[in-house]
Amino acid sequence: MSVVVLKDKCIGCKLCVPACPYNAIEVVDRKAIIKDNCTGCGACVTSCKKDAIISEGQKAGQSNLNQYQGVWVFAEQREGRLADVAIELLGEGRKLADQLGQKLAAVLLGDEVESLAGQLFAFGADRVYLAQDPILKHYRTEAYATVVADLAQAEKPAIVLYGATHVGRDLAPRVTRRLRTGLTADCTELDIDNESGLLLQTRPAFGGSIMATIVCPNHRPQMATVRPGVFSKPEKVEGRKGEIVTVPVKIAEKDIRTTILEVVKEAKQGANLEEASVIVAGGRGIGNAEKFKLLDEVARLLGGEVAASRAAVEAGWLGPERQVGQTGKTVRPKLYIACGISGAIQHRAGMQGSEVIVAINKDPNAPIFTIADYGIVADVHEILPILKEELARLKD
Numbered sequence: 001m002s003v004v005v006l007k008d009k010c011i012g013c014k015l016c017v018p019a020c021p022y023n024a025i026e027v028v029d030r031k032a033i034i035k036d037n038c039t040g041c042g043a044c045v046t047s048c049k050k051d052a053i054i055s056e057g058q059k060a061g062q063s064n065l066n067q068y069q070g071v072w073v074f075a076e077q078r079e080g081r082l083a084d085v086a087i088e089l090l091g092e093g094r095k096l097a098d099q100l101g102q103k104l105a106a107v108l109l110g111d112e113v114e115s116l117a118g119q120l121f122a123f124g125a126d127r128v129y130l131a132q133d134p135i136l137k138h139y140r141t142e143a144y145a146t147v148v149a150d151l152a153q154a155e156k157p158a159i160v161l162y163g164a165t166h167v168g169r170d171l172a173p174r175v176t177r178r179l180r181t182g183l184t185a186d187c188t189e190l191d192i193d194n195e196s197g198l199l200l201q202t203r204p205a206f207g208g209s210i211m212a213t214i215v216c217p218n219h220r221p222q223m224a225t226v227r228p229g230v231f232s233k234p235e236k237v238e239g240r241k242g243e244i245v246t247v248p249v250k251i252a253e254k255d256i257r258t259t260i261l262e263v264v265k266e267a268k269q270g271a272n273l274e275e276a277s278v279i280v281a282g283g284r285g286i287g288n289a290e291k292f293k294l295l296d297e298v299a300r301l302l303g304g305e306v307a308a309s310r311a312a313v314e315a316g317w318l319g320p321e322r323q324v325g326q327t328g329k330t331v332r333p334k335l336y337i338a339c340g341i342s343g344a345i346q347h348r349a350g351m352q353g354s355e356v357i358v359a360i361n362k363d364p365n366a367p368i369f370t371i372a373d374y375g376i377v378a379d380v381h382e383i384l385p386i387l388k389e390e391l392a393r394l395k396d
């Protein structure tokens, strides 16, 4: 990448001079000059308050933003099974594409994965870009990033969405860098600005104390990751058809620096909270690890799982794999019972999509009541034994 000074915008303020770690800028006659030892690192681009220094890619891109059309979803799959988050993103992607009046495409990479295309159409894709080759059998950063970035460069989508899974979190930044665009991680809301058509990417910021809406006005594609469970799955329309575009895979094994010798599956620890239809969650108000057992019993009677706030996890009452919230899991069960949880914004971020929320808290002003469908102002230690008894009676 090289950088360019827009002479009409440069005011000779010299802010870029100390910003350059390579001493590659000087100001002559009140205009910045880029010297031959510039590495194109871009530090000066961000330092310029007048947008007078841009990267070459940006210069080319700015005049061509309208060429970028369509919404893409990275259709993550493992061993031929689509990740739930890919389906959730198809639902959200469909809404965005319809708002823009553009097409929704799924980008499917793997080995012999064509049979998944039908599902992608059924969940809303108009088109599936299909790259299949033995080299793509397992996820490897270089191979996947090359295929997705090359494809995006050729086809020019306006928006690309990835699940914030281990794979998505690794892939999306690599593609971002190659396309010299921006990426907003862990979005909790996506929308289209009616006037500008820009993607509005909302996510918690400053430790979750505010929600920030981020736009990417000068670069394409606009890219975002979204954690599993943030959006609900769309309805499946069996028999829905679309177009399959075969993507030639031009990479060779010698171009990839990693080799997969063996895949060792780790036994899954604990519950899959994201898939539980009932969650009974406890917070600091539960008091100790021993008392969490009652929550577990109630959860079992309801056929659900037990979960915790960060305060309870930090106290060591439950494992971190059961934490719900901004730095834990995002869940959307049919029923979420919050026991002795205040409802801090960081906790709510992980459970507010639940269908029905019941809160038990002795403080009538606890914020959890602002999102609860049913609120019980009481001591949780009085309510839970009654609930358990009643559920056990109903089971008999």
Ligand code: FAD
Binding pocket: 207, 208, 282, 283, 284, 285, 286, 308, 309, 310, 311, 312, 323, 324, 325, 326, 327, 328, 329, 339, 340, 341, 342, 343, 344, 345, 346, 347, 350, 360, 361, 362, 363, 366, 378, 379, 380, 381
């Ligand atoms: P408290 O806020 O202490 O609330 C305890 C509640 O229990 C009170 O409302 C009290 O009235 C009630 N209570 C007490 N005794 C009883 C009783 N006997 N019967 C009924 N009610 C009772 N938090 C998360 O949960 N998940 C996250 O992922 C997360 N991520 C975070 C990320 C960042 C960057 C930061 C800064 C914070 C994060 N937090 C997260 C922490 C969050 O801000 C809160 O501190 C935390 O959620 C509080 O947990 P709590 O509701 O259990 O405890």
